[in-house]
Amino acid sequence: MTTKNLLVIATLIALLIPLERTILMSPSLSTSILNLPRMKFKGMEYINDNKNNLFIRISVRADKRYRARCSKCGSVASVNRNGFREARDAGAFGQIVYLHFEQREINCPHCGIRIEKLDFISPGARATKRFEESVAFLCRHMTISEVAQYFKLDWKTVKRIDKDYLLRTFEEISLDGLHVIGFDEVAKAKGHDYLTCVFDLRNNRLIRVLKGRKEASVAKFYEELGPERCKHIQAIAMDMWKPYFNAAMKYCPQAKIVYDKFHVIANYHKVID
Numbered sequence: 262m263t264t265k266n267l268l269v270i271a272t273l274i275a276l277l278i279p280l281e282r283t284i285l286m287s288p289s290l291s292t293s294i295l296n297l298p299r300m301k302f303k304g305m306e307y308i309n310d311n312k313n314n315l316f317i318r319i320s321v322r323a324d325k326r327y328r329a330r331c332s333k334c335g336s337v338a339s340v341n342r343n344g345f346r347e348a349r350d351a352g353a354f355g356q357i358v359y360l361h362f363e364q365r366e367i368n369c370p371h372c373g374i375r376i377e378k379l380d381f382i383s384p385g386a387r388a389t390k391r392f393e394e395s396v397a398f399l400c401r402h403m404t405i406s407e408v409a410q411y412f413k414l415d416w417k418t419v420k421r422i423d424k425d426y427l428l429r430t431f432e433e434i435s436l437d438g439l440h441v442i443g444f445d446e447v448a449k450a451k452g453h454d455y456l457t458c459v460f461d462l463r464n465n466r467l468i469r470v471l472k473g474r475k476e477a478s479v480a481k482f483y484e485e486l487g488p489e490r491c492k493h494i495q496a497i498a499m500d501m502w503k504p505y506f507n508a509a510m511k512y513c514p515q516a517k518i519v520y521d522k523f524h525v526i527a528n529y530h531k532v533i534d
């Protein structure tokens with residue numbers, strides 16, 4: 262075989278390899294349809310990976326009209342270097358979608374070297390917020406295995422996405438403006454492992470879940486609340502559980518203690534007996 266023939270064969274192979282992977286390349290897609298703030302559409306590929314899985318990969322780049330922001334404090338920051346990541350995104354056209362996006366390393370005037378803030382994904386996450394939200398929503402209505410089957414994900418990934426989503430959602434709950442709070446214990450495993458749920462009773466919402474039901478566990482909540490906000494607590498509802506009472510007396514001595522009716526009646530019965 263001549264050198265010329267070898268060159269022709271090599272060129273043909275080189276041309277065929279990308280055809281096996283990328284089935285279709287779209288020339289354009291409106292940036293507003295993508296709903297990814299501060300990003301510009303770059304390209305879309307229809308991929309058939311080696312395991313015969315089909316998915317769409319959408320590529321976006323930072324829109325240079327906007328300045329980069331710090332993922333920790335939100336301040337405008339200078340770009341240190343470019344970087345690219347890929348994350349699972351909400352599906353489209355009945356297909357699995359991966360988002361290939363630019364996320365730059367920045368130099369924040371307050372926090373130093375960080376990753377830039379992007380509104381559609383949390384720092385370090387491997388799925389976009391809208392995908393996490395759909396997973397977490399279905400997890401409220403279906404078992405983890407069913408959600409995994411629906412999204413073609415493994416069980417562990419669904420569990421991790423749901424857990425991360427819940428942690429982030431609960432982290433954002435502010436402890437400002439609390440006046441009436443309540444503590445309630447929940448048994449994780451029958452009669453052994455306990456959690457303490459803390460409620461904002463004026464707004465009927467769960468604000469924290471604490472590990473354990475000892476005084477030290479509850480004290481962590483009051484420490485987070487801080488002395489200034491503790492002064493504004495007018496009433497605390499709780500079970501007749503000494504550690505809850507002790508912690509309340511220590512951090513909010515001005516607050517009125519309201520006991521759960523069930524425990525009050527149970528104690529009356531003890532006295533009568």
Ligand SMILES: [Zn+2]
Nearest residue numbers: 331334369372
């Ligand atoms: Zn910063």
